[in-house]
Amino acid sequence: MRQKTRKKHRKGKRIVLSLLVLILTISAVRFAVNQTAFQDFLHFNTDVASMEHGWNLILVNWEYKIPKDWKVELTELSNGQSVDSRIYPDLQQMFDDMRAQEVYPVVASGYRTAKKQRELMDDKVDSFLAQGYSRSEAKSEAKKWVADVGYSEHQTGLAVDINADGVNSSGQQVYAWLADNAWKYGFILRYPEDKTEITKTDYEPWHYRYVGAESAAKIYESGLCLEEYIGMMN
Ligand SMILES: [Zn+2]
Structure with missing residues (x-):
């Protein structure tokens, strides 16, 4: 017992x-x-962005990482931001033409280093944590707004966030002008409102990506997003 x-x-x-x-x-x-390092490890089987259609049609997104051998030669703008030197002349021309039409833009964010991209991601995650999200929820919410390190177009030097100068123009004026005209200078609205399912990124009226005038015109006319356009070429 x-x-x-x-x-x-x-x-x-x-x-x-x-x-x-x-x-x-x-x-x-x-x-x-x-842990970020572990999440990077989980990305090990994702593909590397291909340059088969030329440097300006490289597809960097949630799925395709920037190649290790991607080299960027930078041109610094007057406000301290930088862009790939190959897109600078068209960007400058676009800004000159905008100002001539009394729309006053600034490049709020151009080229970013991997370190900078990580800081942005960490800050975004922190902001969701502060709102009471769990860490994994905060991370997935943050990913809708900020790309993971290696998966941001800003790390290519080919993308620019364009905002209003905040004095002479409003954001709406700048975004409207860009939506109508950026394609003429080789830039496309990278994350359109009706393509979030494909881009996996929320609508960003400020984020423009250089693809060159020929592709930009085709993308603008067709209403395709970059993923769809490149998918058709393959
Ligand atoms: Zn951006």
Whole structure:
């Protein structure tokens, strides 16, 4: 009788111990999944962006990472932002023409280093954490707005966030002008409102991507997004 009680007691201990191990394992796995390094590791099987259609048609997105050998020669703008030197003449011409029509833009963000991209992602995650999201929720919310390191077009030097100067123009004026005219200078609205399912990025009326005048005209006329346009070429 006494032995039976002891056995029962031991069985109870084993169950508690197993539960403890299970809880610790779950916590450890959850912690690991939330670490940036581990998330980078999870990306190991994604593809590298191809340059087969030329440097200005490289497709960098949530799925395709910037190639390791991507080299960028930068031109610095007057406000300290930089862009790939190959897009600078068209960008400058576009800005000159905008100002001539009394629309006053600024490049709020051009080329970004991997370090800068990581900082932006960390800040965005923090802002969602502060709103009460769990870490994994915060990360997935942040990803709708900020690309992971290696997956941002800004790291190519071919993308620019264009905003109003905040004095002489409003954002709406700048975005409207760009939506109608940027294609003439080789830039496309990269994340259109009706393509978020494909781009996996929320509508960004400020984010323009250089693809060259020929492709920009075709993309503008067809209403395709870059993913669809390149998909058709393949
Ligand atoms: Zn952007």
